[in-house]
Each structure stands twice: as C-alpha cells, then as structure tokens.
Amino acid sequence: MLVKRSVLILCAAVLLFGCAASAKKINDLNIGMSKADVIRLMGQPNYTSGSANVEILSYKLKSDCCFSDTFFVRIKDGKVDRFGQQGSFGTYY
Numbered sequence: 001m002l003v004k005r006s007v008l009i010l011c012a013a014v015l016l017f018g019c020a021a022s023a024k025k026i027n028d029l030n031i032g033m034s035k036a037d038v039i040r041l042m043g044q045p046n047y048t049s050g051s052a053n054v055e056i057l058s059y060k061l062k063s064d065c066c067f068s069d070t071f072f073v074r075i076k077d078g079k080v081d082r083f084g085q086q087g088s089f090g091t092y093y
Contacts, residue, residue, distance in 0.1 A: 029073065
C-alpha cells in the first residue's frame with residue numbers, strides 16, 4: 001500500500017512540475033535572438049507564418065496541467081523583435 005501511494009505521489013509531482021515548466025520557457029527568450037536560438041530553446045513551433053522579412057513562430061505551451069496558452073515569437077530580419085502571449089501585440093498574434 002505504501003509503495004503504491006509513493007509511486008502515485010511521484011507520478012503526480014512529475015506531471016505537475018513538467019507541465020508548469022513548459023510555458024516558463026518563454027521567459028528565457030530575448031530580443032535579438034536568432035531563429036535557430038529560439039528553436040533550440042523552445043523546440044519546433046506548432047506552426048509558422050511569414051511575409052517579406054517577418055516570420056511568426058507559434059507555440060502552444062502548457063501553463064499548467066489542464067490549460068495551454070498560445071505564444072508567438074516574431075522574427076524580423078532574422079532576429080527576435082517581439083514575443084508574448086496571443087493578443088500581446090494588439091493584433092491576432
């Protein structure tokens with residue numbers, strides 16, 4: 001009984017801490033980073049879009065174990081110039 005309880009508690013803790021850490025990756029982004037640096041830190045985006053010299057990387061990251069939020073990274077002329085949650089830029093992204 002004690003072993004089952006310990007395993008259950010351990011699994012719950014791993015799940016909780018793993019989920020909470022996902023959205024916190026966005027805090028390590030910096031203006032001026034390259035696209036390669038962003039992908040190395042954040043992983044592959046869920047989707048990308050772009051035009052001319054602007055590219056948008058979209059990430060759906062877990063903010064807690066039950067919910068996820070959409071985050072965008074805008075790359076202009078090869079460098080990050082904006083990032084944040086959906087709606088942070090005053091437009092759709």
